[in-house]
Amino acid sequence: MPRVQNLTDLELMLLLATLRVDEAYGVLIAREVERTAGRRVLMGAAYNALDRLEKRGLVTSTVGDPTPERGGRARRYFRVTPKGVESVKQSRRVLEALWTGVPQLREERM
């Protein structure tokens, strides 16, 4: 199994949310995390985490055109790279490996 740097809880959620929505940018990613995971996301913290992920090559970003409803500010669209997808899968494998064989969790398994 290739060694992949662990993702934090927030990083994993952001990656998954980015994969789930089309044309993912800050607002949509934060809303998706909030809607599916029930976790309120602070935009500054989300951008911090996304910057880290970009430095690690797990996401890429492109800046769109400015729009009036955003006060003339542009959107920054994020896309998960193949390395990012592999990282998410790896996180899932790790969690499932930890999950397996724990009697107390057997009934709760999805």
Next chain:
Amino acid sequence: MTDHAPPRLAMTLLGRCFPHDDPLTGDLIEEFATGRSRTWFWRQVLTAAGCRGPLRVRLAGLGALVLLVGPVIGYVGYVRALSEDTALPRLVQRLTIEEMGRSVLTDGHASVRLDGPLVDVTGVLERVIQETGVDARRIPALYVTTSFQVPKFGAVFLLDPSVDAGVLTPGERVTLRCPVLDSRVSQSLCVVVPE
């Protein structure tokens, strides 16, 4: 500008902290327009500035500066306050004679209780720290605040070495001198040995 425009001051702060981070600002404006509260906007801006912007560096630098300079300023400030003509009589009025007398009779010194707003606060904090077992060194703000205890210890008044503490009689007036103040002004404190 509509009624639901983002707080102007918060927008200014955003502009100052993130002059080149339009997407973050745009996201906050867009989300705010969906009906988020001004409190929500402020929380987003402040946390973004704290965890992401240059303010993070500035706050860290400011914290370090306060940590280093704070106790020194506190000490100097307190000594200066004691040196003023009006400060000492006010302090004397607040002295606990019983505590001072016991100290004078046994050790030849009196740990003068400098009751004042600053010492009151630090005294309470000190007690909280003792009872909760919090390591104040891990909380810079707390550490700085409790460091203001330093002048309290600096204001120990000493009995004149020529006086034998063992022969003092109740009701006798003795003069105590503060070594810290002596270096700046000639300051002494006259107390009555308790019955």
